[in-house]
Amino acid sequence: MGMTRMLLECSLSDKLCVIQEKQYEVIIVPTFLVTIFLILLGVILWLFIREQRTQQHRPGPRDTAPVPPSRDLSWEAAGHGGNVALPLKETSVENFLGATPALAKLQVPREQLSEVVEQICNGSYGPILRANMNTGDASKSKSVILKALKEPAGLHEVQDFLGRIQFHQYLGKHKNLVQLEGCCTEKLPLYMVLEDVVHGDLLNFLWTCRRDVMTMDGLLYDLTEKQVYHIGKQVLLALEFLQDKHLFHGDVAARNILIQSDLTAKLCGLGLAYEVYTRGAISSTQTIPLKWLAPERLLLRPAGIRADVWSFGILLYEMVTLGAPPYPEVPPASILQHLQKRKIMKRPSSCTRTMYGIMKSCWRWHEAGRPSPRELRLRLEVAIKTADDKAVLQVPELVVPELYAAVAGIRVESLFYNYSML
Numbered sequence: 001m002g003m004t005r006m007l008l009e010c011s012l013s014d015k016l017c018v019i020q021e022k023q024y025e026v027i028i029v030p031t032f033l034v035t036i037f038l039i040l041l042g043v044i045l046w047l048f049i050r051e052q053r054t055q056q057h058r059p060g061p062r063d064t065a066p067v068p069p070s071r072d073l074s075w076e077a078a079g080h081g082g083n084v085a086l087p088l089k090e091t092s093v094e095n096f097l098g099a100t101p102a103l104a105k106l107q108v109p110r111e112q113l114s115e116v117v118e119q120i121c122n123g124s125y126g127p128i129l130r131a132n133m134n135t136g137d138a139s140k141s142k143s144v145i146l147k148a149l150k151e152p153a154g155l156h157e158v159q160d161f162l163g164r165i166q167f168h169q170y171l172g173k174h175k176n177l178v179q180l181e182g183c184c185t186e187k188l189p190l191y192m193v194l195e196d197v198v199h200g201d202l203l204n205f206l207w208t209c210r211r212d213v214m215t216m217d218g219l220l221y222d223l224t225e226k227q228v229y230h231i232g233k234q235v236l237l238a239l240e241f242l243q244d245k246h247l248f249h250g251d252v253a254a255r256n257i258l259i260q261s262d263l264t265a266k267l268c269g270l271g272l273a274y275e276v277y278t279r280g281a282i283s284s285t286q287t288i289p290l291k292w293l294a295p296e297r298l299l300l301r302p303a304g305i306r307a308d309v310w311s312f313g314i315l316l317y318e319m320v321t322l323g324a325p326p327y328p329e330v331p332p333a334s335i336l337q338h339l340q341k342r343k344i345m346k347r348p349s350s351c352t353r354t355m356y357g358i359m360k361s362c363w364r365w366h367e368a369g370r371p372s373p374r375e376l377r378l379r380l381e382v383a384i385k386t387a388d389d390k391a392v393l394q395v396p397e398l399v400v401p402e403l404y405a406a407v408a409g410i411r412v413e414s415l416f417y418n419y420s421m422l
């Protein structure tokens with residue numbers, strides 16, 4: 001309107017008026033174009049950011065609407081878990097599961113896993129369950145441990161879980177490692193089937209040895225010096241086995257050793273060994289209780305089997321004190337400064353000089369100064385010959401798990417204890 005009025009009001013001889021009119025053209029047209037450009041840029045940017053966000057929230061490359069999982073086995077029946085939806089297209093997972101024929105030989109028919117007896121704890125992948133496995137003959141039904149992959153799971157979690165099963169397969173059988181019995185991975189939900197080491201972990205066993213219990217379910221809750229060496233030797237055999245495969249365990253501790261009634265010890269908690277297998281090292285994001293770690297681990301330097309040897313020294317201390325927390329006078333966060341002053345634990349009153357000598361060799365600051373698992377085992381075999389197999393180790397104080405957890409620097413939930421003060 002303003003422009004038209006101006007054109008009407010302008011005479012051709014009025015130069016100033018014509019220039020003014022041109023100035024309007026010069027200002028309005030570019031302003032209009034710039035505005036359009038900015039709006040377009042804004043729209044493009046908004047679309048780009050929206051796409052980025054969608055990708056961040058996508059658990060796998062083929063994410064779609066939730067599909068309820070098929071569930072042949074139900075741990076809700078045992079009072080745990082919830083009926084959760086799976087964020088992956090069932091077909092995408094099934095395509096993926098179908099593409100892992102390496103596990104075909106390990107498949108256990110789901111109908112054989114009839115009954116979940118209890119949920120033991122929540123492990124790193126999901127619920128750890130005790131179930132009965134039918135072997136065709138009713139009299140031959142046996143108890144097994146199922147490690148389930150928690151749901152909902154992303155594709156990379158599924159891959160990792162299957163990789164973990166293949167890792168067990170790669171390791172093969174060893175008397176002192178928890179044995180893989182098979183798996184259910186042809187469809188969701190996924191299970192790793194392990195042998196059941198019914199008496200549970202060594203830490204709870206040690207704590208129970210403090211009580212007046214003599215035997216429970218065929219297990220004698222008494223420990224002698226000789227038996228400490230006997231358990232230690234088996235752990236070292238497992239470490240030698242891992243070392244032969246250029247691996248190490250990364251979390252050797254009484255809580256990661258399972259015990260049978262004949263005192264056969266089996267190393268479990270192979271999560272870090274799997275990391276070493278897949279990545280060649282332990283990622284620093286894993287939270288391992290600091291008081292078990294060798295200085296090179298605390299300093300986040302490359303570590304190997306001799307860091308396990310350091311932890312093995314702590315394990316000997318745990319056994320001989322019937323499950324006392326290491327360095328009781330040192331706050332967990334100050335352990336590195338403590339070790340940097342070249343301080344190690346004093347000899348516990350229940351520990352012979354021979355055993356303390358072995359512990360001290362494990363706690364040499366430099367890895368190269370520490371014995372290998374094999375050298376240690378040979379020392380233990382010599383020590384066993386003269387070890388006391390009569391005197392039962394005794395500690396009168398009972399353990400309060402919450403207090404233990406605070407002093408040891410462990411989350412109390414990760415102790416999975418079935419120990420009671422009564």
Ligand SMILES: Nc1ncnc2c1ncn2[C@@H]1O[C@H](COP(=O)(O)OP(=O)(O)OP(=O)(O)O)[C@@H](O)[C@H]1O
Nearest residue numbers: 123124125145178194195196197201268269270271
């Ligand atoms: N084969 C088994 N027999 C009996 N109990 C078991 C068995 N495997 C695991 N458990 C119980 O579950 C607990 C946790 O086991 P474990 O450390 O192997 O699992 P996780 O937390 O998934 O760790 P990781 O990923 O390192 O293997 C053990 O301390 C033990 O109480």
